[in-house]
Amino acid sequence: xxxxxxxxxxxxxxxxxxxxxxxxxxxxxxxxxxxxxxxxxxxxxxxxxxxxxxxxxxxxxxxxxxxxxxxxxxxxxxxxxxxxxxxxx
Numbered sequence: 001x002x003x004x005x006x007x008x009x010x011x012x013x014x015x016x017x018x019x020x021x022x023x024x025x026x027x028x029x030x031x032x033x034x035x036x037x038x039x040x041x042x043x044x045x046x047x048x049x050x051x052x053x054x055x056x057x058x059x060x061x062x063x064x065x066x067x068x069x070x071x072x073x074x075x076x077x078x079x080x081x082x083x084x085x086x087x088x089x
Contacts, residue, residue, distance in 0.1 A: 002038050003038075007034075008031065011027065011030050011031050011034060012024075012027040012031070014030070015030035015085075016028075016030070025066050025069060025070050025077070026070075026080075026081045028066055029066050029067060029081055032059050032062060032063040032066070033087070035059055036060060039052055039055060039056040039059065040056065043056065067081075
């Protein structure tokens with residue numbers, strides 16, 4: 001499996017502040033970005049996998065909503081996470 005509990009804890013520790021802080025917006029955005037990159041690689045090999053394509057689109061939407069929330073509430077945190085993850089916008 002590509003996403004183990006250790007990998008999740010590592011992502012949240014790096015972006016969310018601590019490994020236990022799974023509710024932080026930055027940690028969730030980083031986790032979504034990791035999952036999006038994995039699904040994108042999968043879809044490059046399996047072009048006809050429509051279920052994965054649908055999952056990818058929903059994940060991108062969830063990440064966009066969280067980023068819009070961060071932008072509205074705290075622009076400095078938004079800019080920091082965009083810079084750290086290398087996302088466009």
